Amino acid sequence: MNLIHVENLTVSRGGMPVLEGLNFSVPAGDILVLRGPNGSGKTTLLRTLARLQPPYAGAVMCDPETVAYAAHADGLKSTLSVTENLAFWAGIYGGYDIEAALMAFDLDGLRDRLAGNLSAGQKRRLGLARLLVTGRPVWVLDEPTVSLDAASVALFGAAVKAHVTAGGAAVIATHIDLGVDETVFDVTPFKARADTVHNDFDEAFL
């Protein structure tokens, strides 16, 4: 079963196409790793998959309610503790297991620390632990391993493996080897041509 299906998709930033002609599917159980140089459009594609922005052309077939998106920013509440942050997110998404999330990302010893007082890597671990309490099957992740040391990257890799083994799927932009069984998708050949402009606009308003 495909959890994401993309057809003839063009994605844009600032009104300009960045990637075009994208066609791929991500079935349950799969990890799709996006590769491509800085500025090639990986973030733009992920934002489009997560429905944070509309496609410029083509279609993304995926129920938005199934997607958990983690951006560059951790999105933590700095005045809440580690467990309070997870409880906050569990409350929004329907009460999934906070204890399992704490264990999976080695946060047990930090459970009462304010998120604002965590180190950069600890903040990142908490941001990723949040994925587990969403209970959502499709993880869309933008550079999730930034600030993580080797041990934490291994924890993250194990969490992704467990997630897809349980029937989930993940699309991950990363420059590093996650140590997981992945399908690599290089976006470089899909760079939009400069003449690909479908939008109608009136130059009088520029």
Ligand SMILES: Nc1ncnc2c1ncn2[C@@H]1O[C@H](COP(=O)(O)OP(=O)(O)OP(=O)(O)O)[C@@H](O)[C@H]1O
């Ligand atoms: N608001 C914006 N308006 C216009 N162009 C933008 C805007 N935001 C980003 N861009 C441009 O869109 C292109 C794609 O950016 P994007 O962030 O998707 O790339 P990326 O592959 O994720 O890069 P990186 O590996 O550096 O994170 C880049 O050339 C970037 O400069």
